Amino acid sequence: MSDQAQELRKLIRLRHEKDTPSPGSALTGQPERKTRIITVTSGKGGVGKSNFTLNFALCLQARGYKTLIFDADIGFANIDVLMGISSKANLLHLIKGEKTIGELVQTGPKGLQFIAGGSGLYDLVRLSDSEADSFTDQIQELGGMADFILFDTGAGLSKETQRFIAAAQETLVVTTPEPTSITDAYALIKMVRSEDPDVTFKLVVNRAAHSREAKETAEKIAMVARRFLSVELQTLGFVEDDQHVSRAVKEQTPFTIAYPNSPAAKSMNVLVDQFLGQQPKADSTGGFKGFLSRLIGR
Template identity: 60%
Template sequence: MNDQAQGLRNLIQSNAAKQRNTKVITVTSGKGGVGKSNFSLNFALTLQSQGYKVLIFDADIGLANIDVLMGVSSKYSLYHLLKKEKTIWEIIERGHHGIEFIAGGSGFTDLMRLTDQELDYFSEQVGQLNGYVDYIIFDTGAGLSKETLKFILAAEETIVVTTPEPTAITDAYAIIKMVTNLNHQVPFRLVVNRIADEKEGRDTAAKISMVARQFLQLDIPTLGFVADDAHVSKAVRKQVPFTVAFPNSEAARSIRDLTNRFLHGQTFTGSSESSGVKSFLSRMIRLLR
């Protein structure tokens, strides 16, 4: 029976892969407390509501909380995959509206210490996700840890979440500068969270963009702004994503606007050599070895 189920899953995956060009995105921030994980979750849910299939990798080693934000208890994590106790399909969990996610836990720390043989197994397992979803979103830890750095360098693009607070702005620029100074051309996009009004959001984005252009010769497009909305903290307490609990809230409307902007700039040709899960894994394995 298990062999039949696996065969059916492989057939479904094979058919889906012909239709999908999986895009790997990293979401990060210069410091904690800016709402990065909340953004990742609600961004993923909004993409899904637009008809795209999305998988979230909770790669925040110290403060993994995608499951907490949804009030879901994760039975398995990446740890169980690396220990070969479970397959990639068995560690996928489901939350609100069927959104799929993988809990990282201590698994991402273990990932940095794998042997070549273990890395090959990891690559083979995660590679099966190619074509299974339209987007894989890695919600990384705040700041530039060695784990976060590798995900940023391997992903196709990185969304940097900040707030108008001076320390958040400084730290957001610092993470962009550090990656750029490693001579890696990582496409960044900026999201300014918890804005009082659009002017504050534009002013914040302009500060980062101006300094990046002046000192790094780098253009940082702004993906959008998310309003400072009391409904967000209410949703956190309810352990329900705010786009689900309060779909008509200002924050939910903000997420929908920036998601539409994100999708408007995307093309799915399937021809880019640098796109897809296999390309991501190839870059990741080179960084880990």
């Protein structure tokens, strides 16, 4: 471990732990919450990660869970565009010390919080000591701010995405039923596991014609993962292939808001209920504080 990483870990340990009590505390008005951190990723690009992340977050928010999206797609960040919001501040401003994290957090529909991406994350790996200290200090403010923090990453396995996957408590891998998307999802899981055997994945099948196709898609990936990687993959659920999604993108309004009764929105709601019914892997991962040390300290 580098001196810088050690220093950051120390810094993180010294901080007051904010992320204690229960999810859903948005409903109770308690100031402290336990933040569940989820990274959304995929092997192939364009499979629907950003639309999934945004609408998944909105469904959580609608159920009373305070949710924050961190757009971690370096260079191609577009969560703000999907909401029709133009953001002037992004992570680069934070890293350069020009803005505080509070100034970066913007509010979208239903009170959803988000931090716009940008090219700033490239600099995460090359921060000077003082910049890294300030970045860690700032990003810590997010812990306890939300019940859920979702990281929307770019496709494929960049070094930065690998960090977010390793740092989060849960990783959702989005695939479509297309063979190219399936093989790329498998390749991604294989690469991540070779670096970090502790990561657990949940599959999301997007653009499925029906639940049977989604099930078959998930089973194909699960089967090869079981056979060749000795990994048991869980399936979180599926979202239907639905032209309302593309229509909503053009209208720059999330599909669960623009078309709440569409097949995609309905399947998304089922998926979110399923997700909330499952317990997170564990607190062995150390909540938000653990996230930070894994994000920066590698």
